[in-house]
Amino acid sequence: MLYSQGEMLEKILLLFCLSSALAENLCRPDASNGYKVRLSIKRALGDEAYVWNQDEMFLFRATLAFAMRNHLSGQDFQVSNILVCDETPRVSFWFIVTSPLDATRPVGKEDVEEAIRKSRSRINSAFLLTDQTLEFIGIIPTLAAPVSPDTPPWLIVFGVVMGSVGAGIIVLLVYPVVHKRLKKDEEEEELEEEEGEEETRRVKTMENGAAGDGAHNLSFTDDERFTQM
Amino acid sequence: MRLVLPNPGLDERILSYEDLERMEKEEAGDRPKWDNKAQYILTCVGFCIGIGNVWRFPYLCQSHGGGAFLIPYLILLVLEGLPLLLLEFAIGQRLRNGSVGVWRAIHPYLTGIGIASMLVSLLIGLYYNTLIAWIMWYLFNSFQSPLPWAQCPLNENATEFVSECQRSSTVDYYYYRVTLNSTASIEDSGGIHWPVVVCLLAAWTVIFICYIRGISTSGKAVYVTAILPYIVLAIFLIRGLTLKGAMSGIKFLFTPDVDELMNPTTWLDAGAQVFYAFSLAWGGLISFSSYNPVHNNCVQDAVILSAITGLTSIYAATVTYTIIGFRATEKYDDCMSDNIMTLLNAFGLPEDSINTSNFEAAYKYLYTIYPDIVPGLDIKNCDMQKLLSEGVEGTGLAFIVFTEAITKMPGSPAWSILFFIMLCCLGISTLFGNIEGVVVPLKDLNILPRKWPQEAVTGVTCLVGFIISLLFAQRSGIYWVTLFDNFAGSVPLLTIGLFEMIAVVYIYGIDRFNKDLEFMVGKKPCIFWQISWMFISPVIVLVILIFYLVTQAQKELTYLVWDPNSESFPTMASVPYPSWINAVIFLLAGIPSLAVPLYALCRLVYVCCKKKRKSSEETSHIFD
Numbered sequence: 102m103l104y105s106q107g108e109m110l111e112k113i114l115l116l117f118c119l120s121s122a123l124a125e126n127l128c129r130p131d132a133s134n135g136y137k138v139r140l141s142i143k144r145a146l147g148d149e150a151y152v153w154n155q156d157e158m159f160l161f162r163a164t165l166a167f168a169m170r171n172h173l174s175g176q177d178f179q180v181s182n183i184l185v186c187d188e189t190p191r192v193s194f195w196f197i198v199t200s201p202l203d204a205t206r207p208v209g210k211e212d213v214e215e216a217i218r219k220s221r222s223r224i225n226s227a228f229l230l231t232d233q234t235l236e237f238i239g240i241i242p243t244l245a246a247p248v249s250p251d252t253p254p255w256l257i258v259f260g261v262v263m264g265s266v267g268a269g270i271i272v273l274l275v276y277p278v279v280h281k282r283l284k285k286d287e288e289e290e291e292l293e294e295e296e297g298e299e300e301t302r303r304v305k306t307m308e309n310g311a312a313g314d315g316a317h318n319l320s321f322t323d324d325e326r327f328t329q330m
Numbered sequence: 331m332r333l334v335l336p337n338p339g340l341d342e343r344i345l346s347y348e349d350l351e352r353m354e355k356e357e358a359g360d361r362p363k364w365d366n367k368a369q370y371i372l373t374c375v376g377f378c379i380g381i382g383n384v385w386r387f388p389y390l391c392q393s394h395g396g397g398a399f400l401i402p403y404l405i406l407l408v409l410e411g412l413p414l415l416l417l418e419f420a421i422g423q424r425l426r427n428g429s430v431g432v433w434r435a436i437h438p439y440l441t442g443i444g445i446a447s448m449l450v451s452l453l454i455g456l457y458y459n460t461l462i463a464w465i466m467w468y469l470f471n472s473f474q475s476p477l478p479w480a481q482c483p484l485n486e487n488a489t490e491f492v493s494e495c496q497r498s499s500t501v502d503y504y505y506y507r508v509t510l511n512s513t514a515s516i517e518d519s520g521g522i523h524w525p526v527v528v529c530l531l532a533a534w535t536v537i538f539i540c541y542i543r544g545i546s547t548s549g550k551a552v553y554v555t556a557i558l559p560y561i562v563l564a565i566f567l568i569r570g571l572t573l574k575g576a577m578s579g580i581k582f583l584f585t586p587d588v589d590e591l592m593n594p595t596t597w598l599d600a601g602a603q604v605f606y607a608f609s610l611a612w613g614g615l616i617s618f619s620s621y622n623p624v625h626n627n628c629v630q631d632a633v634i635l636s637a638i639t640g641l642t643s644i645y646a647a648t649v650t651y652t653i654i655g656f657r658a659t660e661k662y663d664d665c666m667s668d669n670i671m672t673l674l675n676a677f678g679l680p681e682d683s684i685n686t687s688n689f690e691a692a693y694k695y696l697y698t699i700y701p702d703i704v705p706g707l708d709i710k711n712c713d714m715q716k717l718l719s720e721g722v723e724g725t726g727l728a729f730i731v732f733t734e735a736i737t738k739m740p741g742s743p744a745w746s747i748l749f750f751i752m753l754c755c756l757g758i759s760t761l762f763g764n765i766e767g768v769v770v771p772l773k774d775l776n777i778l779p780r781k782w783p784q785e786a787v788t789g790v791t792c793l794v795g796f797i798i799s800l801l802f803a804q805r806s807g808i809y810w811v812t813l814f815d816n817f818a819g820s821v822p823l824l825t826i827g828l829f830e831m832i833a834v835v836y837i838y839g840i841d842r843f844n845k846d847l848e849f850m851v852g853k854k855p856c857i858f859w860q861i862s863w864m865f866i867s868p869v870i871v872l873v874i875l876i877f878y879l880v881t882q883a884q885k886e887l888t889y890l891v892w893d894p895n896s897e898s899f900p901t902m903a904s905v906p907y908p909s910w911i912n913a914v915i916f917l918l919a920g921i922p923s924l925a926v927p928l929y930a931l932c933r934l935v936y937v938c939c940k941k942k943r944k945s946s947e948e949t950s951h952i953f954d
Binding site for chain 2: 139141142143144189190191192193241243244246247248250254255256257258259262263266267269270273274
């Protein structure tokens with residue numbers, strides 16, 4: 102019995118060593134199922150940058166576990182399923198995700214990528230960073246589509262400009278015609294007033310009826326005389 | 331007795347002094363008049379100060395020795411620009427006619443000069459209005475935030491940006507693809523690009539309304555179009571000086587390189603720039619000064635205008651280079667931080683370890699430790715001088731460099747609107763002179779009936795101009811604009827200027843001209859004017875013309891194209907012109923230049939034929 106216990110202990114120890122060794126082997130740079138992460142905290146936050154330490158790393162692993170849970174619902178990812186290695190002072194490291202059911206089996210690259218894409222904004226905001234300052238090398242951030250309003254603004258401005266210019270042209274073309282007509286009306290009114298005065302004068306001198314008419318038509322009769330030549 | 335060609339009948343063709351005095355007193359004649367002197371000066375200033383002052387002079391200044399370029403520029407301004415300017419002012423004011431009328435009065439055989447001026451004004455007006463149409467497009471599109479040229483569109487999968495935009499830049503893509511949709515060569519017409527058509531319509535309509543009643547409407551419009559650019563330039567100067575890197579731009583502009591003065595092209599470019607800056611030989615200045623009262627002091631006007639033009643060129647150059655310096659500094663900083671990031675990422679170093687000041691040292695240190703890795707990294711060469719001299723001429727300056735700089739300034743839509751309104755005003759005020767130089771000769775030559783009201787004349791001209799300028803609305807339009815700019819606006823102007831001086835000095839007679847100036851201004855022009863008119867200015871123009879023709883004939887005709895498929899993309903590729911371009915160049919440059927001798931020849935033939943016919947008629951009459 103003692104021997105079997107010792108053997109059991111040895112076996113357990115061996116398994117433990119193997120698994121941790123395997124775990125370490127799972128996470129390495131250029132791992133086939135792993136991704137490299139790079140954070141540029143100082144570039145993003147400047148003076149308010151926080152120091153990257155193991156607590157922050159814990160937060161990262163927890164956030165990533167959240168992302169995996171979010172994507173593969175049902176599977177209970179733990180912080181221990183996120184293995185991290187090759188940390189540099191740059192603040193970059195490699196990580197690999199292992200399945201909660203079998204700690205030796207890594208989760209496929211596509212699933213990890215999908216999970217990260219889905220929860221990218223949550224991961225970014227946990228660290229007060231953006232797509233450009235929290236980089237997952239190999240996962241291209243989905244680009245924000247350029248803002249395009251329904252009516253192009255330039256059409257509106259063009260409409261305003263052309264409308265005012267067109268109105269201006271119409272005013273400038275029509276105004277002198279209207280002005281002339283108004284003036285003509287005024288002149289006709291004045292002429293009628295004068296004629297009216299003349300008529301009252303003519304009535305007084307009606308004995309020379311024909312001459313009165315002739316006073317108006319004199320110019321015409323003169324012309325007739327001249328043009329006969 | 332100076333050398334003057336015999337010119338019989340001159341006194342019958344021009345108004346005598348007594349007639350002029352009488353007309354002045356009675357205010358007779360149906361010729362339009364300026365409301366006041368300010369309108370006249372502002373119109374001339376607006377005509378002379380154009381888009382070229384913003385985007386051609388600063389480039390010339392910087393590429394020909396910076397501050398040292400001012401020396402040949404100012405010398406030639408005084409020796410070449412000023413005399414020709416006074417000549418055009420005085421002859422217009424004395425003979426009280428547009429360009430065709432003036433030269434026809436001096437001698438009927440010289441009408442060709444007026445016709446040449448009209449053709450040149452027409453050709454330049456066509457492509458100049460296209461530039462204004464492009465400016466209007468950018469102006470209309472500035473009323474949004476973010477500006478449309480600050481972002482690339484996504485491709486169909488929405489995974490990344492459109493490849494053409496990705497490889498070049500957002501501003502390049504917006505100009506060449508969205509605005510112009512340019513093809514890869516001038517032969518490939520590509521069809522009409524309708525945004526440009528819409529903007530051309532807007533541009534021609536604005537010109538129409540401003541010039542609808544001739545100078546009585548355009549004279550009011552210049553209060554805005556001539557003064558607004560100065561205000562906007564002042565605003566940009568203040569803003570520009572507060573931007574980071576502005577001083578490096580100004581230093582780059584004005585750093586004198588005295589060796590450049592030995593280079594003959596510097597003097598040639600300075601002479602050509604003075605010529606174009608004053609809008610000489612377009613015919614518009616003659617027209618404008620013919621609306622002046624007879625005793626207006628045109629000598630003073632010429633000096634004032636020259637001073638204003640020279641100072642404005644320098645002022646605009648300063649403002650331009652503060653913005654260019656800012657943009658170059660931004661790009662340099664971006665380039666350096668990219669390089670720093672590359673190094674940090676490759677070796678996993680902490681973020682603060684490398685900055686701009688210790689980059690060189692860090693690079694060398696890392697190179698010694700990892701000599702095999704470091705060269706493989708994509709470390710770009712950040713060259714401040716190269717960035718400062720990038721694309722700083724012509725349309726490239728306004729639509730690429732400046733628009734990029736504006737996107738980096740806080741409150742970009744406002745700056746963009748201001749900038750493009752300024753360019754619009756500069757262009758429109760130049761076009762007033764242009765259209766004057768086209769419409770008045772058309773009336774003088776009876777191509778447009780004199781009975782028509784001014785509105786109809788302007789309307790027809792603008793309509794025809796719009797239809798012809800649809801040539802530039804094609805997708806290859808930008809190459810046509812460059813072609814017109816290079817050939818219609820260069821040789822013909824120089825030849826016309828030369829003919830003008832010869833005509834006034836040797837055919838009209840310098841003595842008579844001096845007496846006219848004495849009558850109009852009260853003082854005979856001093857010896858400086860005499861010598862410049864008789865020898866200095868014609869010689870300078872002739873030298874520039876000959877050198878220009880010689881250098882052009884030797885060069886192979888090439889042009890720059892925007893070709894996404896070329897190897898040098900995003901730099902524009904240099905491609906030779908097709909062979910049929912030579913015919914177009916002859917039409918653009920040759921016909922206006924040769925209009926003078928051609929017209930004289932045609933008239934000679936016509937007169938001879940008429941004489942022969944008349945003498946044969948008379949002889950047959952005798953025998954009847």
